Amino acid sequence: MSPPAASVDTGPLVQLLDATSSPFDVSIASARTCYSSKGLVYPDQVSATEKSRALRDRIASSTLKAGHLTTRQHPQFIFAIDRISRQLIWSFLHSHPYYNSEQVSQRYVEVKPDQFYYPASLQDGRSKAYEIYDSVIRKSCDAYFHLMDLLEEPASNIYFQVFRARASKPDKWKNSIHKKTMEVARYVLPTATYAYLYHSINGLTLHRYRRLCQACDVPEEAKLLVERMWEQVEASDPLYAAEMADPMPLEETTEYQFFASFFLERDEKEVTSQFLEEYDMLMDGRFSRLAGYTSNAPEVIGDAVRAVMGIPSSELSDDDAIELVLRPSRNHHLGSTLNESTLSRITRSLFNVSYTFQKKISHTADSQDQRHRMVPGSRPILMRHFTGKPDYIVPELIQKSDVAMDYYSRIMDEIFSGIQQFLEAGGTEEEASYLLPNAFPIRFYESGDLLNLHHKWKARTCYNAQEEIFRASVQELQQISKVHPQVVQWILAPCALRKDAGTTPYCPEGDRFCGIPVWNQGIEKYDRII
Incomplete structure (x- = not known):
């Protein structure tokens, strides 16, 4: 369409x-x-x-x-x-x-065929560039609807493997399954949407x-x-x-003044290619890599808690202080949906510890990730990461279908080829950035204090969270557990925190329940496809 x-x-x-x-x-x-x-x-x-x-x-x-x-x-x-x-x-x-x-939301609201931005600058006697821009938009839109069709069967199979009792009434759950396909198909949509x-x-x-x-x-x-x-x-x-x-x-x-002098004697694409190779080598296939942290975090948390409470170390050890502030059964603010932790004096102890992550997630995932405003990142000048070669994230559901994977790879090749043709026809990088697919990787560094990271991890380790942010959050907690196991032992999905706090029902999502009793799992077991 x-x-x-x-x-x-x-x-x-x-x-x-x-x-x-x-x-x-x-x-x-x-x-x-x-x-x-x-x-x-x-x-x-x-x-x-x-x-x-x-x-x-x-x-x-x-x-x-x-x-x-x-x-x-x-x-x-x-x-x-x-x-x-x-x-x-x-x-x-x-x-x-x-x-x-x-x-x-692109996850839950279907994109209509007339919902794309066309820069006014394309009207200035540049018919060839305009035609290519329009062609890439149309190709991306058609691919979006075709991918939804291709993903219907694999999404249904996985959905009913999780919700076995629902398999007897498939029509009742058709809309829920369609939303899963829509969430994945949006990866081919352009950022011009x-x-x-x-x-x-x-x-x-x-x-x-x-x-x-x-x-x-x-x-x-x-x-x-x-x-x-x-x-x-x-x-x-x-x-x-x-x-x-x-x-x-x-x-x-x-930024403009730096590039104006820097690229006088350098090839832009060669410099970008070297950067991407260097960056991705460090990532080693992950969505998120622990790049820095407060080295003595357990001691800092212990000292901060004792300072708030006016208790000497002889009466409250670091481990006991960490449990007091981070275990939901002791600190009920952590299980609250109001997120009032910044007004809790003891919880503010977590402000004093921070972690930095190197990230690589899609444009569509980062558009949600950046909404965690108190976990800020230094995001890129986007076209400085563009080389003309296909560069994209592949959602898990597409990887589970050979037919969908073949189509997705082919359409991405065509989209990136179209962007390169657009630039060669006189399109500017500013205009070309609108043609980049939602799947284009955002490579950046992100830092946060433990209080605000706790809120993010609690929300994003839920199995209903956006797929890449879920996986990045799990990877972050797993990496921190290797250096500060006592700090993250109680940082889990919201249902697990509610269970520890004695709050029922454990899952607060109602009919959006993921179908898996995640509250019984450790972070090392967290995994999902849809």
Whole structure:
């Protein structure tokens, strides 16, 4: 099912659903409150008279110039955004920690044939490049629907091996199985695929968006999105919007200036190939490799717990302190779905220990992985990892079907060949990045403290978690268990934590139960296909 006749994109649809009233006055009122001997200063007071408005404007200018910008974090903005690419979301909107989004899921919502981004720049008399771009989009979309058909049988077989009692009524579970095929088939979709989302940020983040919107993989789309977000805020409060700096030109970014000189006498593809070979050799086939950690983590946790509680080491050993903070039967916050651990004084002891991982997961998996905003990563300038050769992740379900594997390999070869042809026809790397499949590997480093890693591991070792993130999380815990076994012995899937805490039912997923009593397994036994 190919997309309908392609058309050039007119840009994102942006609506400001809700916002703090009078954000400019709120920011300055909060600043004045810091030095007020008469109590709180309210927003209406800072603009009540000509004198107060003059003071407001001086404070706004001086705090902005000096970088005293926590005052700009108080205003909040909720945007409804449609018709933006997955590439833009991954490269820009979700590349930092200071946002909240709820976006349409590719795992559970089928992509329609008309949901793809076409850069406006392709309309500028470049018919050959446009035709190739359109051809790759159509090929990827057709492959998505064909893969779902090919995967129906192997997915059904595996599903009913897990849920044997359901095999007697296969029609009842057809939709559940279809979602499994859809989740895997999306690997062939291009990053040009549209998404729609709620996106909430504070005012300071919008300041930063406007300044650095061109410092991502897709600067033209990002600049247009931010401009439309800014216009919505300007209509609400012109004074607040007027404070925001113009975008930094792409040519002034650190990365651009480095590449401009570095590649004067070097072959880009050769350098990239050497990097990929070096990186993948270290990975040794894994999704995640332990690259660094707090070497004396057990002792640090013990010391931190004792400091919180005011207990000497003679009365509370490291092992007992670790059990107190990390075993769910002792620390009930760890089993809570509210994730209130950052407000628990003893649980905050886990902030003092950190781990760093070298990762290699697909674009579609990382688009979910990066949502763990408190486990940040240094993600790549994507086309610097592109050589023109096929480079992709293969989902487990496809590996279990010879027919699907043969088709998947063939279509990936055709997609990467199409991208190379697009570049040779005058397509830019920015435009070409939209054609990369969801399966394209993201190679990056990621670090987190134990408190936030605990939350991530708890969520992602559930058998319902995205396949690659599940496997990466299991690999991370297994590697840490070799250096700090006492630290991770109680870090398991949520059902196992609930069992240890005495909370029933052990599985909190209801009809989404994976079908396996994971709460009885150690991390070394964790494995799944769908």
